[in-house]
Amino acid sequence: MNTAGHGLLAGKKGVIFGALNDKSIAWAIAEAVYREGGRFALSNAPMAQRLGTLQELAQKTDSPLLWADATSDKDLQAAFEDAKAALGPLDFIVHAIGMGVNVRKRRSYEQLRYNWYIKTLDISAVSLHRIVHHALECGALADGASIVALSYIGAQRSFSKYQEMGDAKALLESIVRTWGARLGARKIRINAISQSPTRTTAGQGIAGFDAMYEYGNRLSPLGNADAASCADYTVTLLSDLARMVTMQTLYHDGGFSSMGITDEIVEALNAS
Numbered sequence: 263m264n265t266a267g268h269g270l271l272a273g274k275k276g277v278i279f280g281a282l283n284d285k286s287i288a289w290a291i292a293e294a295v296y297r298e299g300g301r302f303a304l305s306n307a308p309m310a311q312r313l314g315t316l317q318e319l320a321q322k323t324d325s326p327l328l329w330a331d332a333t334s335d336k337d338l339q340a341a342f343e344d345a346k347a348a349l350g351p352l353d354f355i356v357h358a359i360g361m362g363v364n365v366r367k368r369r370s371y372e373q374l375r376y377n378w379y380i381k382t383l384d385i386s387a388v389s390l391h392r393i394v395h396h397a398l399e400c401g402a403l404a405d406g407a408s409i410v411a412l413s414y415i416g417a418q419r420s421f422s423k424y425q426e427m428g429d430a431k432a433l434l435e436s437i438v439r440t441w442g443a444r445l446g447a448r449k450i451r452i453n454a455i456s457q458s459p460t461r462t463t464a465g466q467g468i469a470g471f472d473a474m475y476e477y478g479n480r481l482s483p484l485g486n487a488d489a490a491s492c493a494d495y496t497v498t499l500l501s502d503l504a505r506m507v508t509m510q511t512l513y514h515d516g517g518f519s520s521m522g523i524t525d526e527i528v529e530a531l532n533a534s
């Protein structure tokens with residue numbers, strides 16, 4: 263693992279949404295951005311003050327904390343006003359927010375509770391639209407800024423246990439493309455990283471997560487990508503090196519998305 267850093271984000275400022283504890287992908291991203299010279303505010307929902315350990319990360323990286331529910335226009339407006347006041351124009355935003363309410367409550371896709379479903383879409387996908395909207399409205403985004411959101415291949419393919427979250431990620435990736443077309447005039451980029459199953463609080467809220475994790479690990483030529491490698495990949499997208507990349511879903515999954523079957527799986531099936 264790279265511990266020294268290369269100054270890839272020296273001088274860049276941003277906001278990172280979604281670090282809850284040291285298992286969070288956003289936590290690893292914050293550490294990698296910090297290592298590369300980037301500085302940021304950390305944001306999470308007010309309830310994360312009780313459930314997580316974000317204060318610890320804020321102390322370690324000397325970052326302001328912005329408590330904002332990503333489904334609240336009022337909270338996001340205030341968060342971007344505060345971010346702008348603390349950091350000046352923002353060069354990057356990381357959206358690492360997700361929650362499947364029916365999935366959490368073990369409600370099947372066939373029997374979705376629609377108010378929970380709408381909440382899932384609001385938290386996991388519409389929040390990206392809101393975040394970009396409020397960042398622009400309050401004049402917080404610098405020209406040439408880079409926005410990254412975290413997704414999963416359940417947006418394109420059906421994974422039985424991922425259920426409503428597949429719909430949420432499909433919407434998230436569509437919002438990436440639809441905003442991207444509009445942000446290009448200011449050279450602002452927006453992309454989704456489609457990440458391997460990762461052992462985090464959100465990941466492990468999914469029934470059957472261990473099987474999805476194991477399946478990904480066996481099928482991917484490189485194995486599952488972990489949070490630290492996802493963080494390094496995120497750094498490249500936030501850096502100027504990726505300045506012409508926008509509106510993409512980029513697979514960070516050890517090769518999983520290009521695989522069909524392996525000899526090992528054929529042999530295991532033959533033997534059973």
Ligand SMILES: NC(=O)c1ccc[n+]([C@@H]2O[C@H](COP(=O)([O-])OP(=O)(O)OC[C@H]3O[C@@H](n4cnc5c(N)ncnc54)[C@H](O)[C@@H]3O)[C@@H](O)[C@H]2O)c1
Pocket residue numbers: 280281282283285286287288306307310330331332333357358359360361385412413414456457458459460461462463464465466
């Ligand atoms: N863990 C995986 O297997 C995996 C795989 C691919 C993509 N992802 C995505 O990565 C992102 C980060 O998730 P993670 O796996 O690090 O889990 P995590 O539980 O650490 O992070 C999810 C975050 O969403 C925040 N959140 C929930 N509701 C919110 C709200 N209303 N307002 C603001 N924040 C809210 C939570 O507080 C938490 O910090 C999510 O988009 C997730 O879908 C995860």
